[in-house]
Amino acid sequence: QDSRTIRIGLVVPPNQQWTLSAQAFGEELKAATNGRLSVAVFPSSQLGSEAQMIQQLQTGALDMGWLTTAELSNRVPELAALHAPFLVKDMDQARAVLESPVAEKILERFPASIGAIGLGYGMTGLRQILTRDKSTGIADIKGKKIRVIPSAPARDFYELLGAAPTPVPFAGVYDALANGQVDGIDMDFEATFYNKYNQLAKTMLVTNHVMAPMAAAFSARVWRDLSEADQKLIRDLVAKQMKLIRNEFVANEEAFRKRLAEAGFEMRPVARETFAEVVKAWDARWEAKAPDLKALRTFTR
Amino acid sequence: MDLTARDAALLRCRRRTVAEATQAVSRVVAAGEKVLVTAFVAAIFALILLNIATRAAGRPLIWVDELAIYLMVATCFIGTSLTVRQRLDFAVTLVIDALGQAKRRVVDAMLTVIGLAYGLFLIVLCWRLFDPVQLAWSGFDIAAYTAASLNFLYTDPTQTLGIPKWVVLLVLPLYAVGVSIHCLANLVEDLGWAERERIAADSAATLEAG
Amino acid sequence: MITGAAFTAFLLGGLPIGLVLCLATLSYVVATRNWQLFDSYLIQLFGGIDSYGLLALPLFILVGEFMNAGGITTRLLEMTMAITGRIRGSLAYVNVFANGLISSILGSSTTQIAIMAQTLVPEMVRKGYDKNFAVATTVSAGLLGPIIPPSLIFVIYGVMVQAPIGDMFVAGIIPGLLIIAAFCLVIWLMGFWLAYPIEPHASVRERIGRFMRGLPTMLIPIVILVSIMTGLASPTESAALACVAALFLGLGYREIDLRQLPQMFLRTGLNTAIVLYLVAAANVFTWVLIHGQVPQVVASWMTSVASGPVSFMLWLNLILLVIGTVIDGVAGLILIVPILYPIATGLYGIDPIHFGVVVSINLTLGLVSPPVGAALFVGASLTNTKPSDVFAMSLPFCLATCVVLVVLSIWPWFTLALIR
Ligand code: NA
Numbered sequence: 006q007d008s009r010t011i012r013i014g015l016v017v018p019p020n021q022q023w024t025l026s027a028q029a030f031g032e033e034l035k036a037a038t039n040g041r042l043s044v045a046v047f048p049s050s051q052l053g054s055e056a057q058m059i060q061q062l063q064t065g066a067l068d069m070g071w072l073t074t075a076e077l078s079n080r081v082p083e084l085a086a087l088h089a090p091f092l093v094k095d096m097d098q099a100r101a102v103l104e105s106p107v108a109e110k111i112l113e114r115f116p117a118s119i120g121a122i123g124l125g126y127g128m129t130g131l132r133q134i135l136t137r138d139k140s141t142g143i144a145d146i147k148g149k150k151i152r153v154i155p156s157a158p159a160r161d162f163y164e165l166l167g168a169a170p171t172p173v174p175f176a177g178v179y180d181a182l183a184n185g186q187v188d189g190i191d192m193d194f195e196a197t198f199y200n201k202y203n204q205l206a207k208t209m210l211v212t213n214h215v216m217a218p219m220a221a222a223f224s225a226r227v228w229r230d231l232s233e234a235d236q237k238l239i240r241d242l243v244a245k246q247m248k249l250i251r252n253e254f255v256a257n258e259e260a261f262r263k264r265l266a267e268a269g270f271e272m273r274p275v276a277r278e279t280f281a282e283v284v285k286a287w288d289a290r291w292e293a294k295a296p297d298l299k300a301l302r303t304f305t306r
Numbered sequence: 307m308d309l310t311a312r313d314a315a316l317l318r319c320r321r322r323t324v325a326e327a328t329q330a331v332s333r334v335v336a337a338g339e340k341v342l343v344t345a346f347v348a349a350i351f352a353l354i355l356l357n358i359a360t361r362a363a364g365r366p367l368i369w370v371d372e373l374a375i376y377l378m379v380a381t382c383f384i385g386t387s388l389t390v391r392q393r394l395d396f397a398v399t400l401v402i403d404a405l406g407q408a409k410r411r412v413v414d415a416m417l418t419v420i421g422l423a424y425g426l427f428l429i430v431l432c433w434r435l436f437d438p439v440q441l442a443w444s445g446f447d448i449a450a451y452t453a454a455s456l457n458f459l460y461t462d463p464t465q466t467l468g469i470p471k472w473v474v475l476l477v478l479p480l481y482a483v484g485v486s487i488h489c490l491a492n493l494v495e496d497l498g499w500a501e502r503e504r505i506a507a508d509s510a511a512t513l514e515a516g
Numbered sequence: 517m518i519t520g521a522a523f524t525a526f527l528l529g530g531l532p533i534g535l536v537l538c539l540a541t542l543s544y545v546v547a548t549r550n551w552q553l554f555d556s557y558l559i560q561l562f563g564g565i566d567s568y569g570l571l572a573l574p575l576f577i578l579v580g581e582f583m584n585a586g587g588i589t590t591r592l593l594e595m596t597m598a599i600t601g602r603i604r605g606s607l608a609y610v611n612v613f614a615n616g617l618i619s620s621i622l623g624s625s626t627t628q629i630a631i632m633a634q635t636l637v638p639e640m641v642r643k644g645y646d647k648n649f650a651v652a653t654t655v656s657a658g659l660l661g662p663i664i665p666p667s668l669i670f671v672i673y674g675v676m677v678q679a680p681i682g683d684m685f686v687a688g689i690i691p692g693l694l695i696i697a698a699f700c701l702v703i704w705l706m707g708f709w710l711a712y713p714i715e716p717h718a719s720v721r722e723r724i725g726r727f728m729r730g731l732p733t734m735l736i737p738i739v740i741l742v743s744i745m746t747g748l749a750s751p752t753e754s755a756a757l758a759c760v761a762a763l764f765l766g767l768g769y770r771e772i773d774l775r776q777l778p779q780m781f782l783r784t785g786l787n788t789a790i791v792l793y794l795v796a797a798a799n800v801f802t803w804v805l806i807h808g809q810v811p812q813v814v815a816s817w818m819t820s821v822a823s824g825p826v827s828f829m830l831w832l833n834l835i836l837l838v839i840g841t842v843i844d845g846v847a848g849l850i851l852i853v854p855i856l857y858p859i860a861t862g863l864y865g866i867d868p869i870h871f872g873v874v875v876s877i878n879l880t881l882g883l884v885s886p887p888v889g890a891a892l893f894v895g896a897s898l899t900n901t902k903p904s905d906v907f908a909m910s911l912p913f914c915l916a917t918c919v920v921l922v923v924l925s926i927w928p929w930f931t932l933a934l935i936r
């Protein structure tokens with residue numbers, strides 16, 4: 006059989022866990038096939054934004070993308086259920102949701118919705134809100150432009166909060182915050198720490214308002230050319246790395262929060278109860294489009 | 307003998323008619339492109355001012371950034387088509403400048419042919435991207451079309467404008483067709499089939515390249 | 517390999533550079549039989565310029581249109597003359613200072629040279645300066661355009677590598693001042709060899725009058741710099757505010773005719789298209805370069821010649837000086853950066869802003885170096901001089917710029933001091 010290189014695209018930088026795992030996957034795959042299958046990893050949006058990578062998966066120009074489910078939810082609306090605000094209380098629960106049958110089932114929608122095979126979920130930490138000016142509470146983001154991942158569930162959440170959600174792909178976030186295109190960003194502890202967003206912002210409102218899963222999506226066009234044995238091998242090795250990623254982020258969430266706090270970054274906790282009305286309104290908007298929402302809310306109650 | 311001379315004259319005459327028709331089409335397209343580019347730049351300026359005003363008032367509008375960006379992209383593609391006709395392209399002419407007048411004419415025509423080939427290739431790519439025949443076959447049922455073709459173009463959303471992304475991408479076929487028409491018009495002039503039209507350049511060539 | 521050969525052939529064959537990049541991209545697809553890349557080609561072309569930061573380009577180009585139509589150029593010039601007054605060769609110094617001031621409004625050298633060549637050169641010739649010297653001074657001082665903020669080349673670099681555009685702008689201030697100082701030194705030294713005329717005396721009252729008439733024009737750079745340095749507005753928004761300032765000044769001076777607005781918008785649109793198309797084409801070209809893992813190959817070569825950051829930066833200057841003879845400005849930037857940026861920042865740990873400023877100044881210098889130099893050609897053709905004569909006269913200025921570049925390369929402090 007022909008040897009082939011599997012190209013994996015990601016938006017995160019080379020030192021981030023997703024990229025490290027993608028490289029580890031490559032080494033394991035190479036070893037398991039005696040070098041017949043190898044992997045080239047393209048971090049930092051080198052091949053384009055997530056929207057562009059999804060298009061390349063569809064044509065087969067890219068073999069695999071490890072992409073945020075937020076961006077994917079534009080094409081797979083069922084994924085929006087994972088982005089329901091305050092669906093989970095902590096990282097343990099976030100992991101439980103991603104390992105639940107409901108979430109597994111959504112992966113089956115990928116071929117029809119984006120022309121890719123869903124191979125499993127990874128994630129990053131829970132999302133917080135960073136503001137360029139000092140903030141004392143959630144009321145301060147009213148009338149402010151807040152960067153969100155280009156995705157409808159996130160947009161709706163901030164609209165309901167009275168802010169102006171501004172979709173910016175990951176590659177443009179630092180510039181948007183530094184140059185004042187936006188007044189704040191929606192981000193997790195880990196990315197804030199590594200990308201030094203804390204140097205550009207005055208306050209982090211610690212809301213833990215939503216989880217941030219990632220999905221490994223494999224181009225359906227390329228997938229059908231692979232032998233069944235290769236498909237299974239790839240499936241298993243990716244699943245292994247996804248599990249590792251989930252566990253890493255659950256284990257390190259608190260450590261990253263601490264490191265930011267130690268760097269002198271002002272972090273203000275905001276109580277979940279503050280958002281009760283917004284959550285209700287969000288669920289009303291999404292119930293029909295994301296049919297698993299009810300089941301997941303029950304699951305995490 | 308006489309007959310062939312008359313044939314040749316007739317051929318020249320027909321050629322001239324075709325060439326002048328090409329120039330006329332190009333002229334109409336260019337006029338349309340000028341209007342669009344002018345309007346788009348004015349709109350970008352107005353949108354950014356609107357953005358500043360609404361932000362200062364604490365009521366930013368969420369769709370302004372995205373609209374301004376897409377207008378800029380459209381300005382780029384439509385403006386590029388126009389620069390082809392105004393022969394404003396930014397090229398390294400060092401080697402070909404050394405050629406004599408006659409050879410230079412041949413090279414110019416060849417360059418235009420390459421440009422034309424590229425334009426036609428873009429039309430093919432646009433056709434594959436928008437796939438109008440397949441779409442019509444599925445009765446413009448987007449779900450059915452997407453499932454059958456695995457072309458997800460028509461399901462992509464824009465982020466804040468509330469219109470599908472393919473509407474914005476329509477600037478690509480406009481650009482492809484515009485480039486092809488203008489290259490054809492340049493070509494009939496390069497081949498000497500029609501007189502070179504005097505086209506006032508709306509920009510000093512290559513000015514902004516540095 | 518085939519891509520490289522195709523690229524060189526198309527480029528030297530006189531095809532427009534944007535088209536060269538596109539065809540080189542397509543030749544890669546054909547050579548590697550990665551046919552599926554074709555169906556992502558258009559989306560990549562579109563996606564390459566679908567970015568908020570680039571919105572600053574049309575707006576900064578529009579500022580230039582308003583400024584020129586609004587009589588702001590001539591007033592700035594008179595103001596500078598009023599300050600320098602009566603020293604030997606004062607008009608040559610005026611040339612450098614006025615270019616420095618106008619650089620704080622305009623973002624590209626060729627535009628600036630086109631404007632200044634038509635206003636300053638006739639004035640200098642009338643006063644008895646050597647014509648080639650006058651053109652050379654104007655062309656060289658025009659290089660300040662993209663170095664002193666605002667700057668189109670910095671905007672494009674910022675968008676390409678995701679560096680804050682505002683920081684790029686601020687980082688250009690000290691290098692710009694260094695170049696002004698170096699050019700003044702060059703003019704002083706050349707004075708021992710060329711006999712500069714002495715200008716007639718103007719009364720103090722007249723000079724104050726001229727100064728006051730020009731003073732309001734400083735509103736534009738103040739709007740740009742203050743809004744960016746304080747973080748009140750994004751570079752895009754500051755450009756729009758600068759447009760408004762220029763428009764009002766032009767109306768105040770009663771020089772702008774609102775009926776000319778559509779023509780100004782059209783010119784802005786076309787100039788924007790020329791630059792943006794290069795960026796879009798470079799984006800697809802970069803996409804296949806990365807797809808083919810070309811940067812890795814260059815990186816391994818680079819590490820075999822350069823031992824550390826300083827040695828890398830000096831090599832970089834040498835390479836860019838050579839490349840800059842043929843490919844310069846924005847076109848050079850978009851070819852060089854995707855390949856050398858990961859090496860510079862990844863392998864040698866060079867600051868992205870430091871790298872960006874040095875590369876940009878190098879490629880701007882390429883605008884005056886023959887055989888291909890847009891700035892040189894524009895300056896020479898607008899003043900009816902021979903490019904070769906002008907270049908000979910501008911060599912001392914080029915050398916001075918090279919010295920400044922070496923200083924900037926070795927000591928990052930000069931680029932980074934204001935943003936850290
Ligand atoms: Na400038």
Ligand code: NA
Pocket residue numbers: 840841842843844881882883884885886887888889890
């Ligand atoms: Na040059």
